[in-house]
Amino acid sequence: xxxxxxxxxxxxxxxxxxxxxxxxxxxxxxxxxxxxxxxxxxxxxxxxxxxxxxxxxxxxxxxxxxxxxxxxxxxxxxxxxxxxxxxxxxxxxxxxxxxxxx
Amino acid sequence: xxxxxxxxxxxxxxxxxxxxxxxxxxxxxxxxxxxxxxxxxxxxxxxxxxxxxxxxxxxxxxxxxxxxxxxxxxxxxxxxxxxxxxxxxxxxxxxxxxxxxxxxxxxxxxxxxxxxxxxxxxxxxxxxxxxxxxxxxxxxxxxxxxxxxxxxxxxxxxxxxxxxxxxxxxxxxxxxxxxxxxxxxxxxxxxxxxxxxxxxxxxxxxxxxxxxxxxxxxxxxxxxxxxxxxxxxxxxxxxxxxxxxxxxxxxxxxxxxxxxxxxxxxxxxxxxxxxxxxxxxxxxxxxxxxxxxxxxxxxxxxxxxxxxxxxxxxxxxxxxxxxxxxxxxxxxxxxxxxxxxxxxxxxxxxxxxxxxxxxxxxxxxxxxxxxxxxxxxxxxxxxxxxxxxxxxxxxxxxxxxxxxxxxxxxxxxxxxxxxxxxxxxxxxxxxxxxxxxxxxxxxxxxxxxxxxxxxxxxxxxxxxxxxxxxxxxxxxxxxxxxxxxxxxxxxxxxxxxxxxxxxxxxxxxxxxxxxxxxxxxxxxxxxxxxxxxxxxxxxxxxxx
Numbered sequence: 001x002x003x004x005x006x007x008x009x010x011x012x013x014x015x016x017x018x019x020x021x022x023x024x025x026x027x028x029x030x031x032x033x034x035x036x037x038x039x040x041x042x043x044x045x046x047x048x049x050x051x052x053x054x055x056x057x058x059x060x061x062x063x064x065x066x067x068x069x070x071x072x073x074x075x076x077x078x079x080x081x082x083x084x085x086x087x088x089x090x091x092x093x094x095x096x097x098x099x100x101x102x
Numbered sequence: 103x104x105x106x107x108x109x110x111x112x113x114x115x116x117x118x119x120x121x122x123x124x125x126x127x128x129x130x131x132x133x134x135x136x137x138x139x140x141x142x143x144x145x146x147x148x149x150x151x152x153x154x155x156x157x158x159x160x161x162x163x164x165x166x167x168x169x170x171x172x173x174x175x176x177x178x179x180x181x182x183x184x185x186x187x188x189x190x191x192x193x194x195x196x197x198x199x200x201x202x203x204x205x206x207x208x209x210x211x212x213x214x215x216x217x218x219x220x221x222x223x224x225x226x227x228x229x230x231x232x233x234x235x236x237x238x239x240x241x242x243x244x245x246x247x248x249x250x251x252x253x254x255x256x257x258x259x260x261x262x263x264x265x266x267x268x269x270x271x272x273x274x275x276x277x278x279x280x281x282x283x284x285x286x287x288x289x290x291x292x293x294x295x296x297x298x299x300x301x302x303x304x305x306x307x308x309x310x311x312x313x314x315x316x317x318x319x320x321x322x323x324x325x326x327x328x329x330x331x332x333x334x335x336x337x338x339x340x341x342x343x344x345x346x347x348x349x350x351x352x353x354x355x356x357x358x359x360x361x362x363x364x365x366x367x368x369x370x371x372x373x374x375x376x377x378x379x380x381x382x383x384x385x386x387x388x389x390x391x392x393x394x395x396x397x398x399x400x401x402x403x404x405x406x407x408x409x410x411x412x413x414x415x416x417x418x419x420x421x422x423x424x425x426x427x428x429x430x431x432x433x434x435x436x437x438x439x440x441x442x443x444x445x446x447x448x449x450x451x452x453x454x455x456x457x458x459x460x461x462x463x464x465x466x467x468x469x470x471x472x473x474x475x476x477x478x479x480x481x482x483x484x485x486x487x488x489x490x491x492x493x494x495x496x497x498x499x500x501x502x503x504x505x506x507x508x509x510x511x512x513x514x515x516x517x518x519x520x521x522x523x524x525x526x527x528x529x530x531x532x533x534x535x536x537x538x539x540x541x542x543x544x545x546x547x548x549x550x551x552x553x554x555x556x557x558x559x560x561x562x563x564x565x566x567x568x569x570x571x572x573x574x575x576x577x578x579x580x581x582x583x584x585x586x587x588x589x590x591x592x593x594x595x596x597x598x599x600x601x602x603x604x605x606x607x608x609x610x611x612x613x614x615x616x617x618x619x620x621x622x623x624x625x626x627x628x629x630x631x632x633x634x635x636x637x638x639x640x641x642x643x644x645x646x
Contacts, residue, residue, distance in 0.1 A: 010200055011200070012197075014153075072576055074151070074521075077515055
């Protein structure tokens with residue numbers, strides 16, 4: 001699948017295109033197919049995000065629904081947060097979160 | 103320490119107001135990111151892997167307590183409670199909000215600090231010896247010259263759009279503690295046979311993807327020509343440095359391709375031309391600056407006695423202190439490398455504590471080192487134990503300076519958008535494996551430096567042991583280098599062979615230390631043994 005990521009203009013936080021808006025959680029990312037460039041042009045035009053780009057991802061079943069995982073380690077670290085500061089990641093209480101990155 | 107005059111303050115205050123308006127226009131949509139990006143970078147505001155990152159300049163690594171306190175307060179008020187001290191003697195904050203940035207810069211301006219020229223193709227923050235003004239082995243305090251160069255290079259209209267970034271280091275002792283020859287321009291203050299102070303110039307050094315040791319291009323530049331000669335060096339680079347290929351745009355490529363002699367000839371020609379242009383500031387300005395760097399009021403006759411009955415304190419004294427030029431005083435190094443910790447990180451509380459301790463015990467002065475540590479430059483020996491106790495209670499009393507625990511590591515893929523591999527987890531694993539005092543005592547001085555990409559912010563080329571993280575088909579891989587050194591005998595490390603995964607590189611480092619321990623002769627450091635026996639025994643042990 002193709003997913004779209006960018007940074008929130010005000011905070012710089014990593015965001016993911018959900019199909020209708022932006023989310024901090026990569027699991028909310030929608031498959032943008034071939035529409036990435038069109039969405040980027042529209043969203044950057046209205047100043048919601050910047051530095052947006054399309055990446056490869058994979059959607060797999062998980063016990064509590066679906067999980068979306070970027071294909072490259074750099075984007076997985078972007079999605080989670082610094083592996084050396086679990087307390088500052090999006091999943092501070094999940095001891096397995098770092099394994100998801102690697 | 104230097105104090106801003108009205109011109110300095112006005113420059114910084116004006117820039118804060120200007121950037122506040124630029125941020126307002128960006129947030130309102132008047133400016134696109136394409137238009138805004140160069141403006142934010144001119145104010146040290148990057149976009150990194152997770153958020154905006156602000157890099158704050160610490161000129162030649164020197165800070166006073168009020169400045170250090172503000173750095174801690176910024177970490178609390180605008181970031182996530184910590185800061186990261188860098189290999190350029192600066193500090194970075196990793197979680198900055200764009201809308202807060204003008205207020206942060208205003209807070210910095212109140213204590214004569216800024217983030218100007220910490221990014222972009224300009225002359226960056228000038229680095230220097232962290233022991234400047236305190237070391238017994240210096241010819242002269244290098245900081246007044248670094249300050250003069252800072253003033254010359256700040257907003258220099260001709261050098262704000264160079265082919266690439268430009269880094270200058272100024273030192274004044276034979277023991278190079280600032281990696282001077284690995285800078286675009288390295289300046290060593292020297293005394294000539296007539297007893298006059300002047301500047302020895304080196305040009306074309308650097309790390310990155312094409313590491314080079316800068317050759318000496320002039321043995322002695324008189325003090326009243328220091329700026330003119332610097333201008334000539336920059337002008338030749340600005341005119342002929344490559345702008346068509348960013349990977350070949352640094353001055354080291356120009357000096358290498360022209361050859362040292364031809365580059366020097368062109369600099370001398372430009373220098374002769376510039377001497378008639380009257381660009382050199384009057385020596386009175388240098389004298390004015392020097393007044394800010396006079397020695398603090400050392401106590402005459404202060405005792406050299408130290409009670410070393412506490413074994414942990416004794417170890418810290420042996421490992422983390424350095425001889426001071428003044429009897430009864432010592433230079434104290436605070437390691438920001440706890441076992442398993444993140445090199446260079448300090449919490450807001452730790453930063454403020456160090457500020458207070460500097461006020462109480464080091465004449466209000468601190469230094470940031472390129473090895474990502476903090477220095478108290480002027481500590482009375484009678485106060486040293488009290489200082490160490492206070493540091494130790496805050497997790498800052500670690501005795502590991504220049505050992506395998508004192509690792510330089512760039513932020514790597516955990517934070518940096520340019521990185522290919524993580525640096526910090528490797529540093530943590532190595533520091534854990536070699537964390538015991540016994541192990542570090544057995545191995546002794548061994549400088550290990552890790553970069554998460556070829557840009558070499560972690561100085562891996564200059565490590566006795568260097569580690570370079572690369573991306574191998576989407577998987578982190580680590581190359582091992584041996585034999586680098588940043589000191590007076592600067593050398594570049596050589597790659598041992600194929601790379602390793604994260605655990606494999608830690609094992610490889612251990613094997614390298616075993617080769618050293620089984621081959622070392624009396625008094626030899628790891629580097630000395632490597633230089634004597636060469637690469638082969640290490641390769642044999644590492645790759646079998």
